[in-house]
Amino acid sequence: MRIKWENGVVVEYKGDGVVLDPQTKRLNYKAAFITHAHVDHSHAFKIRHIPKFSSNETMHLVTVSGTKTDNWRPLSLNEKIAIGDIEVMPRSSGHVLGSYEFEIATPNGTVLFTGDMNTRQTRLVKPAEPVNCDVLVIESTYGSPDFVFPSDDIVAEEMISWAGSVLREGRVPVFCADHIGNAQEVIRIFNENSSIPVVSHWRVSRVNRVYEAFGHKIEYIDINDEEAQELISRHNAVIVAPKNINSLSFDQKYVSAIVSGWALKLRHKSFPLSDHADFPNLMDFIRECSPKLVLTYHGGRFNEVLARHIEKKLRIRSYPINLIATNFLPI
Numbered sequence: 456m457r458i459k460w461e462n463g464v465v466v467e468y469k470g471d472g473v474v475l476d477p478q479t480k481r482l483n484y485k486a487a488f489i490t491h492a493h494v495d496h497s498h499a500f501k502i503r504h505i506p507k508f509s510s511n512e513t514m515h516l517v518t519v520s521g522t523k524t525d526n527w528r529p530l531s532l533n534e535k536i537a538i539g540d541i542e543v544m545p546r547s548s549g550h551v552l553g554s555y556e557f558e559i560a561t562p563n564g565t566v567l568f569t570g571d572m573n574t575r576q577t578r579l580v581k582p583a584e585p586v587n588c589d590v591l592v593i594e595s596t597y598g599s600p601d602f603v604f605p606s607d608d609i610v611a612e613e614m615i616s617w618a619g620s621v622l623r624e625g626r627v628p629v630f631c632a633d634h635i636g637n638a639q640e641v642i643r644i645f646n647e648n649s650s651i652p653v654v655s656h657w658r659v660s661r662v663n664r665v666y667e668a669f670g671h672k673i674e675y676i677d678i679n680d681e682e683a684q685e686l687i688s689r690h691n692a693v694i695v696a697p698k699n700i701n702s703l704s705f706d707q708k709y710v711s712a713i714v715s716g717w718a719l720k721l722r723h724k725s726f727p728l729s730d731h732a733d734f735p736n737l738m739d740f741i742r743e744c745s746p747k748l749v750l751t752y753h754g755g756r757f758n759e760v761l762a763r764h765i766e767k768k769l770r771i772r773s774y775p776i777n778l779i780a781t782n783f784l785p786i
């Protein structure tokens with residue numbers, strides 16, 4: 456089999472090929488597989504000419520922002536689909552609602568493609584499953600030893616105590632988080648551990664509704680409800696908003712904080728709650744998959760950094776996926 460980077464991860468066997476999380480429309484493979492709804496991964500929904508597969512949850516999360524989904528088929532957890540001699544099976548990647556990693560089996564061996572992954576149990580998503588494989592294609596967003604996240608419970612406590620102190624000053628705390636995933640986790644943190652009501656920006660609310668439709672309990676008041684304005688004026692609520700909302704920060708009565716794994720590197724008030732694996736999580740996951748080769752991806756310069764650590768610490772061959780195409784043959 457052959458594994459290569461072509462604005463997406465491609466796995467080929469003889470004449471057949473599949474592409475995973477492609478970022479371009481110009482592709483000529485038999486099928487595309489989408490790991491999750493974040494924009495940098497779900498581009499394939501815009502491709503009409505080849506069939507595409509994702510979880511039902513991912514499709515619903517993508518359509519709330521108006522994306523059309525022609526030539527799409529749902530794929531359930533652990534449901535195998537054959538594309539010629541290539542067999543693809545989704546498993547949980549632990550990142551956001553409906554996120555998948557894909558196990559791709561060919562007569563030459565097995566590839567595990569993680570997409571974005573998280574191995575920690577969160578309030579709304581089960582952790583990523585390690586899978587024994589020959590080749591592991593792993594994300595390296597936080598693929599450097601600098602990234603060691605504190606436990607999610609400690610971060611949650613700090614969020615609640617910060618919100619309390621902002622409210623006591625007569626101002627309103629605003630948590631700016633990714634609208635799919637982290638925003639819902641923040642809401643759950645306040646639901647589970649405090650009596651402070653949560654006001655949700657409308658872009659977050661429409662994602663909340665998808666989480667609710669798939670059986671998750673999230674308590675919030677949409678920002679356009681009258682009750683929300685009243686709670687805000689009495690300084691009796693926290694606001695959860697998408698990451699790139701700046702309009703609130705110009706008003707003196709709001710104090711904003713960013714929620715992201717990048718918090719470890721930011722100057723702005725921020726909390727390192729992440730839906731990604733940190734460096735130790737990545738190394739543990741690789742060990743558990745015991746691959747013969749690890750291809751790093753999706754981490755920019757950290758692709759190289761993570762690969763170096765894998766070779767040194769785990770003694771497994773590793774390099775960034777976009778360096779060269781890899782021909783993998785059984786030994």
Ligand SMILES: [Zn+2]
Pocket residue numbers: 491493496550571
């Ligand atoms: Zn993501």
Ligand SMILES: [Zn+2]
Pocket residue numbers: 493495496571753
């Ligand atoms: Zn990503």
